[in-house]
Structure formats: C-alpha cells, structure tokens
Amino acid sequence: MKKASPSLLPELSQRDPIPAKVGIFGLGYVGLTTAACLIENGISVEGYEVSPQKQQLLKKGICPISEPGVQALIEKAVREGRFCVKDFPDGNKLPDLILICVGTPSTSNGSTDLRHVKKVFRQLNQLSAENPSFGTELIIRSTIPPGTLDMLRKLCPRLFVRVPVAFYPEFLREGTALEDFHSPPQSIIGSIPSLPKPKKIFSLLASFTFQTPVTHVNAVTAESLKFACNAYHAVKVSFANEIGRWITSLGGDPLEVMELFCRDTKLNTSSKYLRPGNPFGGSCLLKDTRSMLQLGKKRGINMPMIEHCLTSNQDHFKFIDAAIRSHKPRIVTILGIAFKKDSDDIRESPSVRLLRMLTAKKRCRVIGHDFMVKKETAIGVNQLLQNQLFQIPNFSLEESIKKALEGTDLVLIMHNDLRYSQAVAKLPVPVLNVVSWQGFQSCG
Ligand SMILES: NC(=O)c1ccc[n+]([C@@H]2O[C@H](COP(=O)([O-])OP(=O)(O)OC[C@H]3O[C@@H](n4cnc5c(N)ncnc54)[C@H](O)[C@@H]3O)[C@@H](O)[C@H]2O)c1
Incomplete structure (x- = not known):
C-alpha cells in the first residue's frame, strides 16, 4: 500500500x-x-x-x-x-x-x-x-x-x-x-x-x-482526508468572510485585497504552513493577529475564527506538554530554541514557551541547545529576552548537542535539523519530534 x-x-x-x-x-x-x-x-x-x-x-x-x-x-x-x-x-x-x-x-x-x-x-x-x-x-x-x-x-x-x-x-x-x-x-x-x-x-x-x-x-487516511478537505473549505470561506468584514470596516476593498492575497501562490495558496508540527510563534504572527483583532473590536467587528487561532495554538502547546508529561521526565532536552531553524530570534518562540511550561513549579529541569542562539552574539530585543531566558530557574543552554543530551530523560526536537535527528537516533530515551510529528502516536 x-x-x-x-x-x-x-x-x-x-x-x-x-x-x-x-x-x-x-x-x-x-x-x-x-x-x-x-x-x-x-x-x-x-x-x-x-x-x-x-x-x-x-x-x-x-x-x-x-x-x-x-x-x-x-x-x-x-x-x-x-x-x-x-x-x-x-x-x-x-x-x-x-x-x-x-x-x-x-x-x-x-x-x-x-x-x-x-x-x-x-x-x-x-x-x-x-x-x-x-x-x-x-x-x-x-x-x-x-x-x-x-x-x-x-x-x-x-x-x-x-x-x-x-x-x-x-x-x-x-x-x-x-x-x-x-x-x-x-x-x-x-x-x-x-x-x-x-x-x-x-x-x-x-x-x-x-x-x-x-x-x-x-x-482511516481516506476517511480522515475527506473530513480534513471539507473542514479546510469551511475555514477558507470563514476566513475570507472575516477578512471581508474587517476590511470593509476599515474602508478598504476586500475583493481587491483577497485577489492580491490569492496571487501569492508561494506562501498563501500553497502547501506552506499546512504540515502538522510546531505551534506558531515568532515576531509576527501572534503580534499582528492580536493587533488585527483589536482593530476589528474597536469597530464592532468580531472575527471568531481568527481569534480562535490563538486558542487553537494554546491547545497545541497543551497537547505537546501532555505528550511530555505522559513520560514523567525529570530532565528534558529541547533541541532548537529560536522560533525557527537557522534564526537566532527567540521572540515569542514556541520552544521558550514550552521550556517555561516545563520548568514552572520545578516540574522539570530543561537543557536547551541551539546552533544560533548564543549569549555573545545576541543583540537588541533578543539580548533582553536572552537575559530573561537565562534567569529561568532549572534551565541551562549547552553549546554542544552531546552535552545537552547527557543524562536526559526525554528529548524534544523543535527544529527540522538533520544534526538533531542523527544525534538522537540511538538514544535510549523517548524522543518527541514536533517537526516530523514523531512520538505522538498514542496522544489524542
Ligand atoms: N452532494 C454533494 O455535493 C456531495 C459531495 C461529496 C460527497 N457527498 C456525500 O455523498 C453522500 C450522498 O450525498 P447526496 O447529496 O447524493 O445525498 P442525497 O440525499 O441526495 O441522496 C442519497 C440517496 O440515497 C437514498 N437511499 C438512502 N438509503 C438507501 C438504501 N438503503 N438503498 C438505496 N437508496 C438509499 C436516498 O433515498 C437518496 O435518494 C453523502 O454521504 C454526502 O455527504 C455529497
């Protein structure tokens, strides 16, 4: 098959x-x-x-x-x-x-x-x-x-x-x-x-x-696919209508905006952002979605679907957290701390949010590793955020993957980096690879 x-x-x-x-x-x-x-x-x-x-x-x-x-x-x-x-x-x-x-x-x-x-x-x-x-x-x-x-x-x-x-x-x-x-x-x-x-x-x-x-x-794949397609079509219609109401309230032309929106077949009407994996984060998506909702609210425009993207994202953190909890680890290694691979940006990074959840109330000790996030090179707002990061009790950032994996009970891979998947290939502890959706088979 x-x-x-x-x-x-x-x-x-x-x-x-x-x-x-x-x-x-x-x-x-x-x-x-x-x-x-x-x-x-x-x-x-x-x-x-x-x-x-x-x-x-x-x-x-x-x-x-x-x-x-x-x-x-x-x-x-x-x-x-x-x-x-x-x-x-x-x-x-x-x-x-x-x-x-x-x-x-x-x-x-x-x-x-x-x-x-x-x-x-x-x-x-x-x-x-x-x-x-x-x-x-x-x-x-x-x-x-x-x-x-x-x-x-x-x-x-x-x-x-x-x-x-x-x-x-x-x-x-x-x-x-x-x-x-x-x-x-x-x-x-x-x-x-x-x-x-x-x-x-x-x-x-x-x-x-x-x-x-x-x-x-x-x-089950065929049966689920049909529902996924219909739900996606429903999401598309609701999204277009919410955007339509929002733009109209701002005096813009929703048809023109969506016409241009659809012309972007690289990021918008494409397979990008359609793989189950990381929650969304980073410097733009959360910030601008929140701002958009505020603009709408001031004009009496509700955008429940877009608003619920934020709730949905929170639920995804809870899902990953529950998968980690099911293994009852005392030490967790997070591979990939920046909001995405090859970046040193930790603004609203999902990894940072997860490590805060894990270290809260002394639940776990977290060891992190990132190829780009380094104390000595951080600048501007990321320097500030890094200072806060290093003050989190029970969290440390290691410079080598090997050290980050020493004595760990569970590994969480947050970046699509071959070096990470290779490093954990023979590790005798549970590995949850958020990017490739591995290790979540028994979670629902
Ligand atoms: N309509 C669409 O555009 C569309 C598109 C894709 C999938 N579907 C799916 O296809 C299925 C059928 O949809 P539809 O719109 O054609 O439904 P429909 O209600 O128009 O037709 C179903 C027919 O089945 C008959 N029927 C019920 N029990 C029967 C039985 N035991 N023996 C013989 N005939 C029986 C009914 O009398 C009816 O004529 C649904 O599952 C629907 O979700 C529909």
Whole structure:
C-alpha cells in the first residue's frame, strides 16, 4: 500500500477487466451524477433507490435532481436500456462493482448518521450469504467518518473477508458535478490493509478519459482526508468572510485585497504552513493577529475564527506538554530554541514557551541547545529576552548537542535539523519530534 504519494494506475496487464455493469446504491446528487458519467463512458448502470417517488421519475427518464447535464444523459440511457432502477440487486445478475452513495446526514448532536450505510451493508451481507458466487467489489462514495470501514467490518465480518470493500471519497461540487467528475483533483482509494484489495475500481478509473493521480491508502487516511478537505473549505470561506468584514470596516476593498492575497501562490495558496508540527510563534504572527483583532473590536467587528487561532495554538502547546508529561521526565532536552531553524530570534518562540511550561513549579529541569542562539552574539530585543531566558530557574543552554543530551530523560526536537535527528537516533530515551510529528502516536 502506498503511503501518501500519488501512484499511477496499475499497468494494463495487472488490471481486472473494466466492469461492464456497475450498481449504485442511493440515487441522489452523488449517485445520479456518478451514474450519468459512467453511462457517458459506455458502462451500464443499475441504480438501487428506496424512494418510490425517485424511482417512478427515473423510470420515465426524469432526473429528480437539478444538476447541469445529468438530465440529458439519464434520459438517453433509460431510452437505450443502459440505466435501470430497482429496489435492490438481483442475486442472479450481480454487477461486478457496486458504488454506495446513500446519504450520511447529521444527527441532532452533529455526528454522522450512518443508518443508511449500515442498512445497505447488512443487506449486502445477507445477499452474499445466500449467493455462493457473490464476488461484487463494494466501494463507498458516501462521506463516512474515520473508523467507519472498520466498524462495518465488525458488523459484517464474512462479507469483508470475501470481497474487497473500499472507500473512494467523492470531491464533486453541486452545480459543477459533471465537470468535477471529469477532472477530479485526485483519486484516493482507502481500504483495510489485511483484507482483500480493491481491483475493479482501479480498472474503472483507468477507463475514464481523465487520468488523475490515484493513491491507495489505509482506510482511516481516506476517511480522515475527506473530513480534513471539507473542514479546510469551511475555514477558507470563514476566513475570507472575516477578512471581508474587517476590511470593509476599515474602508478598504476586500475583493481587491483577497485577489492580491490569492496571487501569492508561494506562501498563501500553497502547501506552506499546512504540515502538522510546531505551534506558531515568532515576531509576527501572534503580534499582528492580536493587533488585527483589536482593530476589528474597536469597530464592532468580531472575527471568531481568527481569534480562535490563538486558542487553537494554546491547545497545541497543551497537547505537546501532555505528550511530555505522559513520560514523567525529570530532565528534558529541547533541541532548537529560536522560533525557527537557522534564526537566532527567540521572540515569542514556541520552544521558550514550552521550556517555561516545563520548568514552572520545578516540574522539570530543561537543557536547551541551539546552533544560533548564543549569549555573545545576541543583540537588541533578543539580548533582553536572552537575559530573561537565562534567569529561568532549572534551565541551562549547552553549546554542544552531546552535552545537552547527557543524562536526559526525554528529548524534544523543535527544529527540522538533520544534526538533531542523527544525534538522537540511538538514544535510549523517548524522543518527541514536533517537526516530523514523531512520538505522538498514542496522544489524542
Ligand atoms: N452532494 C454533494 O455535493 C456531495 C459531495 C461529496 C460527497 N457527498 C456525500 O455523498 C453522500 C450522498 O450525498 P447526496 O447529496 O447524493 O445525498 P442525497 O440525499 O441526495 O441522496 C442519497 C440517496 O440515497 C437514498 N437511499 C438512502 N438509503 C438507501 C438504501 N438503503 N438503498 C438505496 N437508496 C438509499 C436516498 O433515498 C437518496 O435518494 C453523502 O454521504 C454526502 O455527504 C455529497
């Protein structure tokens, strides 16, 4: 199984034949758009739908949802006999592949209601028990929370050892669903590693005119990714709207500002700042975020999302602190004291904040090391801050990594520096590497 690097589709010789008929559970926005695109690609579709009203309309070739381009494709396919609708698959004429696109709405407490997905799986489990030749590959396209595939495996253990079951998250947007289907950003297939591997879905993907990077990952990765994407889109919209309200209150033009903002594809609309790791700190982000919030408040503008970035950052310190606490160390070594690698700037440095948390109430002794932070070269505000740093009881800064590691109970790596990872490679104590997110596996 590939680990988060896009793989090409399997070579032709390794592929299963392209499925001639695909079944789809749930003929709503996702199910019908998918049906339309499969039909367009010469594949026959059998749809299974619980709503009698939808069934009636579809049998007449009338599409019950409004989505550009879908009506014409469905109508033509019904006329040509390449699309039929029924309650449930016929055990004697099973499709090679079934896509599950039933709804997964919110429950009253905000969790995902998996009732429809579970019902489909119970029914398919029963169908497979009654059919010794049942070999249909099952692919979930409904959005499911992390852990769902595993939960379904426990619900239908025999089904999962018999046929491949995978999650293939859908990234289409209503209104441009056909267009999105034909040019998806990427295709992710998630499955449980120890169980039968999906094959037919790869052949189906290879049959499309579009060629998208396909990555086969662990089920939990695919399930989490879909939620991360939707949350990120929600964050982007809220961010843009908060910035819009703030700029308007200041007499500026938010559209112009955000247009220019998006032109910066190096830092703004890029993969920069999108790796889990250090809390943010340094001389600018905290200072300017606080100032921005103050400016807004004076004008009656609330920016709860941006404001909560500060709370979120505090929570990240608590998360790292809890991970350290779980090892009950008396001596902690922090490698990297400046706010980032190759800098001597310790203004609002996350490392300094952490070492203050650790040394408070004599909890731990902290030994620090940094290649750039040196008493003799500090100047200006950093000289002042260093003086305060060296007055912290139970903290010392060592000049050599070797000395900083002597007698330590735990190492915290705060800078992405090969010299640090090499130095701790054979150390018999716990190492928490904040930059590469190592040592946090059991924390949540
Ligand atoms: N709509 C989108 O833009 C979009 C995009 C990406 C992912 N998704 C996800 O895809 C899934 C489907 O979304 P949708 O918008 O198409 O939902 P929808 O409500 O429009 O359609 C779901 C359909 O499933 C049917 N259904 C329910 N139980 C069934 C069963 N046991 N057998 C057969 N049919 C059954 C319902 O009657 C309904 O027609 C959801 O999990 C959603 O989160 C939606």
